Amino acid sequence: MNVLWIFAHPEPRSLGGSLRDEGVHTLRERGDEVRESDLYAMKWNPVVDADDFGSAAESDRLIVGSTSKNAFRTGELSADIRAEQEKLAWADAVIVQFPLWWYGMPAILKGWFDRVFVKGFAYGVQRPDGRTARYGEGALAGKRAMVVLTAGAPEATIGPRGVNGEINDLLFPLQHGTLWYAGMSVLPPLTICGADRVSAEEYVAAAEALRERLRTLSTQDPIPFRHQNGGDYDDSLVLRDELAPGRSGIGVHIL
């Protein structure tokens, strides 16, 4: 299996850094190919701007969607963006690992998606019937993705009724709105809580939990998000009345 491991932590000698080392080692030991995007080590630029798009941006006004699509088509995207797209094309599975900052990704990682997931590549792809290929379909369909998180919050506080919100709800923009949007099958996340207070015993347990999840990377059931074009949504892309009737909220988009 070809695995791309994306890591976004400023300190390699952190809990996150140790888990990344464990994870990459585990995969290689069983014969997987691993490539890494260690965003801090790469000094990844997370800011979308006209410099990303070569001559496609030489109009008087930058419209990010259409300009990025043109640059993607003509091969004029920045070299750093093309290199990440090439890694994605190569990968069968992607690990997205980060410390939870303000209940989301560190900016350097958000900007990896902003810059790499351009129009024509990860969104805005048409199906033969004219509908847009997204949410379970698209350029990255067939690939798997898993979020690996370290979080300062105690586990109960990101549980179903915890004050911070349930972790899958907090990750919905990433897991559903980005990874599933682009077609990837998203496995349940692995969250290691109490990040700056982990004891030696807790570290052993966290590393074993990670190894176990990696062993079953190709076989675990993904989160059963609904497909956009599978019949559950109407022509306005609203969930049909008879499905999860009377309900709203993030939960209705999961089978």
Place this chain on the structure above:
Amino acid sequence: MNVLWIFAHPEPRSLGGSLRDEGVHTLRERGDEVRESDLYAMKWNPVVDADDFGSAAESDRLIVGSTSKNAFRTGELSADIRAEQEKLAWADAVIVQFPLWWYGMPAILKGWFDRVFVKGFAYGVQRPDGRTARYGEGALAGKRAMVVLTAGAPEATIGPRGVNGEINDLLFPLQHGTLWYAGMSVLPPLTICGADRVSAEEYVAAAEALRERLRTLSTQDPIPFRHQNGGDYDDSLVLRDELAPGRSGIGVHIL
């Protein structure tokens, strides 16, 4: 009223840029003081690293929370961070305006929160009784915040049962997990949909909607998020069984 307007769009000649101009003009016309953080124009650096923290980071290993708290206390945070904290301290209300990218903030804006909302300033503040002041209490309590969004998605798709998820659910990490966490009262967001396809008539309507929201900035009811320390959550910060009984999900954190 003192208003800080944070703007995160790479193109000032965009729908978002025009609305920003309208909004700032509206506020000044009625006598408000406005300061701006135009993040692209400022070339804001969104990446947290050891350079943010002066001598506080001169240990062998960067622990972001505690290091940022030390640098905040000793006044050693980077000058760009301190300048934004000073604007926040000055403001009675904050407008957070951005184009919705991958159902969240552009990286340059996420990194404004990552770098400016440091420990000791926006989180990790203790109350006299030893509980942590957050979710409705904290350094920024008494201030108001409002998100102003432009989004490519059609309105129905970010409605209650739309395929992308309801906009307030998508914004939960920002509105609840960041702004309310730090104590700010969060007004309902203003979302302008179909961003790259807005007609002249639709622009007039969008600008008027924005002006109306700004006229009532100091009087509108905020989103009634629950207070962490108001009695609704138990000592593990889990919502008490008798409130929203049997339910989970983002909605249970709103009265």
